[in-house]
């Protein structure tokens with residue numbers, strides 16, 4: 001089939017490349033001249049393991065090309081995908097759909113035959129209807145279809161997620177779109193991947209609901225991890241015991257410092273906004289968003305507790321900055337509020353990330369960045385593990401301890417076995433494991449107060465918080 005992809009961001013570039021891998025002729029379009037020039041030379045604008053190899057291979061085979069001309073990409077096209085960004089509107093929380101609407105209008109001018117316009121970007125329910133209206137205004141007599149085909153790929157494992165998904169979701173309103181979309185996804189259907197074909201609005205909502213559910217699942221285990229610390233149990237055992245019930249499932253039960261990234265924070269807020277617009281209360285999602293925000297800030301307390309309640313003048317080494325491993329993405333990364341809070345309390349921050357330091361330098365200030373994790377830990381009073389990169393998991397703890405001033409390890413991802421780290425001589429503070437000396441701080445919002453000074457004034461801050 002002949003496919004055009006409008007927008008060569010994460011979703012557009014990965015989807016276009018994988019469609020080409022199945023033998024389709026794919027043209028990816030972007031307004032960013034520099035990005036297109038880079039891609040033509042086989043240089044990736046994003047960090048994604050395995051992507052460069054696939055792009056180069058399919059470009060060399062003549063199946064994949066890049067252009068800034070939408071009209072050129074649209075020639076003889078069977079399906080054109082809209083894969084532009086839908087960032088949150090500042091101060092609103094809902095998705096900014098202006099890029100979608102502009103793309104729809106521009107597509108309308110070069111639309112031929114019975115082409116299908118499929119929206120791959122994550123968009124609120126009803127966006128497909130709006131796209132259809134925009135195109136119909138430009139081409140009142142045109143025969144075209146609008147479909148929804150949300151993408152569920154994760155950064156860091158995007159290629160595998162695309163080529164071996166749990167399911168494909170397609171939303172259509174007519175037979176033309178149904179046939180075209182099923183033909184495109186035949187390779188997956190033949191490999192027994194379930195293909196869910198429903199109404200366009202259902203497909204749009206499935207994407208938001210799935211992300212909100214996963215965000216809720218993470219938040220649930222994170223809160224249970226807090227309870228584990230107080231009742232002397234291990235959240236790892238809890239997650240295993242729960243997850244083996246297939247109705248619950250093992251995935252997304254890794255407790256940590258709170259979810260981040262380009263999707264969960266944005267999509268949960270956008271879903272809440274849609275619900276609000278329709279007068280519906282999604283209380284669980286509301287609580288998830290609030291609990292996750294509070295959790296990220298609360299992680300600084302773990303560090304304070306681990307070093308005796310005061311970080312003023314101390315050197316804290318943060319290992320792992322991106323919102324998760326195998327990406328250079330810093331969007332809503334838990335490392336950012338952690339660093340900012342520790343700095344407010346007077347800590348000097350040194351930090352290391354295997355891939356994300358360039359992006360990190362744009363969002364955090366006054367942080368000394370180190371390519372070498374051991375150099376990063378030099379003379380530190382504590383090391384905090386925020387992102388569980390494999391290279392960080394593999395660190396030699398004995399060597400790490402040797403270069404530090406005090407052997408405090410705050411492991412927010414349980415990347416190291418507690419026993420192993422203790423055997424290496426560390427005082428360990430982890431997530432959801434029994435706390436040796438119980439913290440007196442219990443409120444998630446305690447950071448609204450100047451914690452250190454507060455503590456000096458009152459020996460029992462938790463009591464005052466209530």
Ligand code: UDX
Pocket residue numbers: 151152153154155156211214218251252253254255256257258259260261262263264323324
């Ligand atoms: C997510 C969805 O998984 C994907 O389907 C959608 O298309 C885009 O959003 P992504 O944001 O790339 O993908 O990362 P994901 O692996 O889902 O992790 C999101 C956040 O949750 C990260 O901060 C991660 O560290 C956190 N997380 C994930 C946990 O804290 N615990 C877990 O068990 C899983």
